[in-house]
Amino acid sequence: MAEYLILIYGDEAAFAKADPATGDQMMKEHVVFGERNAAALRGGNALQPTSTATSLRTDSAGNVTVTDGAFAETKEALGGYYLIEAADLDEALAIAKQVPAPTGGVEVRPIRVFD
Amino acid sequence: MLAATVRVTGDIDIAEECVQDAYARALATWSTTGIPSKPGAWLTTVAKRRAIDVARRASTHERALPLLVEPVAAPEPGDLAPPDVIDDRLRLIFTCCHPAIATDAQVALTLRLLCGLTTAEVGRAFLVSEATMAARITRAKKKIATARIPYRVPPLEELPSRIDAVLTVVHLLFTTGHTAPAGADLIRRDLVERSLDLARILRTLLPDDADVAGLLALILLTDARRATRTGDGGELILLADQDRTHWDRAAIGEGIPLVRQALGRRPPGRFALMAAIAAVHAETPSWDATDWQEIVGLYDLLVEIWPSPVVALNRAVAVGLAEGPAAGLVALDALATEPLLATYSYLASARADFLRRLGRTGEAREAYEEALLLSENAVERAFLADRLGQVEI
Numbered sequence: 001m002a003e004y005l006i007l008i009y010g011d012e013a014a015f016a017k018a019d020p021a022t023g024d025q026m027m028k029e030h031v032v033f034g035e036r037n038a039a040a041l042r043g044g045n046a047l048q049p050t051s052t053a054t055s056l057r058t059d060s061a062g063n064v065t066v067t068d069g070a071f072a073e074t075k076e077a078l079g080g081y082y083l084i085e086a087a088d089l090d091e092a093l094a095i096a097k098q099v100p101a102p103t104g105g106v107e108v109r110p111i112r113v114f115d
Numbered sequence: 116m117l118a119a120t121v122r123v124t125g126d127i128d129i130a131e132e133c134v135q136d137a138y139a140r141a142l143a144t145w146s147t148t149g150i151p152s153k154p155g156a157w158l159t160t161v162a163k164r165r166a167i168d169v170a171r172r173a174s175t176h177e178r179a180l181p182l183l184v185e186p187v188a189a190p191e192p193g194d195l196a197p198p199d200v201i202d203d204r205l206r207l208i209f210t211c212c213h214p215a216i217a218t219d220a221q222v223a224l225t226l227r228l229l230c231g232l233t234t235a236e237v238g239r240a241f242l243v244s245e246a247t248m249a250a251r252i253t254r255a256k257k258k259i260a261t262a263r264i265p266y267r268v269p270p271l272e273e274l275p276s277r278i279d280a281v282l283t284v285v286h287l288l289f290t291t292g293h294t295a296p297a298g299a300d301l302i303r304r305d306l307v308e309r310s311l312d313l314a315r316i317l318r319t320l321l322p323d324d325a326d327v328a329g330l331l332a333l334i335l336l337t338d339a340r341r342a343t344r345t346g347d348g349g350e351l352i353l354l355a356d357q358d359r360t361h362w363d364r365a366a367i368g369e370g371i372p373l374v375r376q377a378l379g380r381r382p383p384g385r386f387a388l389m390a391a392i393a394a395v396h397a398e399t400p401s402w403d404a405t406d407w408q409e410i411v412g413l414y415d416l417l418v419e420i421w422p423s424p425v426v427a428l429n430r431a432v433a434v435g436l437a438e439g440p441a442a443g444l445v446a447l448d449a450l451a452t453e454p455l456l457a458t459y460s461y462l463a464s465a466r467a468d469f470l471r472r473l474g475r476t477g478e479a480r481e482a483y484e485e486a487l488l489l490s491e492n493a494v495e496r497a498f499l500a501d502r503l504g505q506v507e508i
Contacts, residue, residue: 002263087265088263088265089213089262089263089264090273093215108262110263
């Protein structure tokens with residue numbers, strides 16, 4: 001078995017404009033996803049929007065600059081994640097396909113294991 | 116042989132080393148004992164034994180070796196249970212053509228691992244340097260191991276979504292061999308034959324699949340012309356001038372029923388339509404007897420389901436043959452702004468041919484010169500240079 005992180009990307013602007021019913025609907029879909037994949041789920045969280053993010057960059061001299069906003073500005077921003085356990089990539093992709101991501105998509109990354 | 120060894124090692128790199136070891140052992144052993152009656156089986160056995168040794172030694176590091184192979188499961192009812200070798204090659208091609216691998220790397224991996232081409236040869240087939248191709252292949256192999264892309268034929272319910280990538284790769288393999296993008300020879304027989312092998316194997320897996328039948332038919336019917344596509348001196352002979360009595364009748368006889376099967380599914384897929392076009396040529400006794408209206412009709416359907424610029428170009432050429440060079444030129448010029456065709460020598464050479472037929476020799480010369488600049492295949496270049504020489508100013 002191996003672990004994979006499913007990163008959920010979406011259009012924050014579209015999500016901010018959505019009515020409360022859309023938000024409730026998405027919440028419900030995540031609950032259904034969680035119940036259906038309980039055996040594989042190892043963790044997961046939704047994130048506050050990138051307007052609340054703070055980024056730190058270190059230059060070659062070791063100085064740290066603190067800035068407001070996401071590390072990289074993209075149309076689709078990281079909005080949440082699930083940590084799952086799966087036998088192989090096909091199994092991980094089968095779970096990732098069920099993750100609700102109506103305004104974007106998901107990225108599946110294997111978790112690195114250090115011996 | 117590599118495919119069988121991967122099943123033991125679960126790791127492509129280690130399997131490649133074991134296969135190389137087996138060849139080295141063969142050189143040493145066969146020079147004293149003579150060549151065994153089944154050299155292929157001998158090599159596979161040695162490579163697999165070597166793989167088992169390696170696996171034993173590595174057992175303490177087992178967790179560090181990502182397993183590509185699922186534990187051997189008992190055959191399920193309804194399994195086709197093809198022979199071992201076919202099974203291994205199928206697993207390997209589905210791994211190489213996994214959608215999580217970039218398309219260019221899928222083809223490269225298939226050529227390298229299933230067809231045994233060297234990295235340099237794969238690079239030449241796709242017009243990139245050996246170093247670039249080595250990096251592409253290494254990256255793909257690393258992803259297979261790290262992301263754990265499974266080494267197996269997908270379960271039946273997933274096959275329909277997975278088979279298209281495999282067919283695309285086999286088709287690209289065939290077209291690359293049918294008219295080599297570069298080099299001294301028009302045809303790369305090894306690539307053509309490997310694509311034919313793979314298409315046959317896929318058909319044993321999915322005998323009822325219309326796309327598989329279509330691709331196998333397309334390869335058989337197109338390759339049936341192989342012997343007549345070049346002359347004694349290796350020069351290019353166009354479809355119009357080929358001696359159709361020397362087309363491979365056995366291949367055509369095998370291909371035609373497959374086309375019928377492929378066209379049985381509605382709407383027909385792209386391979387079925389391309390095979391149907393090839394079948395029209397295969398069943399027509401001469402170039403002059405060709406039903407170009409039917410061919411244009413098939414291309415119209417093909418463009419609809421597969422709007423590729425190359426398909427549109429072929430359709431335009433068929434229009435010219437059905438309705439005359441002026442109509443063909445209009446159809447070709449509609450594609451002039453297509454960026455993907457800007458460096459494609461066939462657009463220029465098709466324009467040149469229609470211009471020549473219309474007696475617009477100055478423009479024909481320019482178009483032949485442009486085609487010559489764009490083609491890197493020696494046989495095609497010789498043909499274009501010859502045509503250019505025939506066009507008087």
